Amino acid sequence: xxxxxxxxxxxxxxxxxxxxxxxxxxxxxxxxxxxxxxxxxxxxxxxxxxxxxxxxxxxxxxxxxxxxxxxxxxxxxxxxxxxxxxxxxxxxxxxxxxxxxxxxxxxxxxxxxxxxxxxxxxxxxxxxxxxxxxxxxxxxxxxxxxxxxx
Numbered sequence: 001x002x003x004x005x006x007x008x009x010x011x012x013x014x015x016x017x018x019x020x021x022x023x024x025x026x027x028x029x030x031x032x033x034x035x036x037x038x039x040x041x042x043x044x045x046x047x048x049x050x051x052x053x054x055x056x057x058x059x060x061x062x063x064x065x066x067x068x069x070x071x072x073x074x075x076x077x078x079x080x081x082x083x084x085x086x087x088x089x090x091x092x093x094x095x096x097x098x099x100x101x102x103x104x105x106x107x108x109x110x111x112x113x114x115x116x117x118x119x120x121x122x123x124x125x126x127x128x129x130x131x132x133x134x135x136x137x138x139x140x141x142x143x144x145x146x147x148x149x150x
Contacts, residue, residue: 080095
């Protein structure tokens with residue numbers, strides 16, 4: 001088995017990516033299917049971390065993340081989700097690196113994101129810094145606004 005970070009390649013990877021987003025980021029708070037997507041999907045950079053069989057066949061999507069341009073050399077990362085059983089194995093870091101490389105190539109000089117308090121240390125290790133408060137999602141999940149210069 002191997003792991004690879006890439007753009008989703010087919011309908012199966014897209015479906016698995018959205019399913020992972022919903023399961024990790026929305027379902028625990030009783031949010032409906034569809035709430036894991038927004039109006040930026042078509043204009044965004046998407047990444048998945050996949051596990052592949054020895055013959056290259058998809059076994060499963062274990063991580064997903066998305067970034068969209070904000071204009072003026074800025075972009076926002078959203079919808080970062082990693083399969084619970086794979087956390088702490090570098091999947092999230094690999095997704096961030098891949099998105100940051102693509103954004104840098106597009107001329108982005110600053111990336112922002114809203115991080116759950118439980119993820120602050122992860123993003124700080126990746127070079128992000130807290131720059132302010134962000135919304136409290138569903139009235140119970142505090143977030144901080146974070147930024148990183150590329």
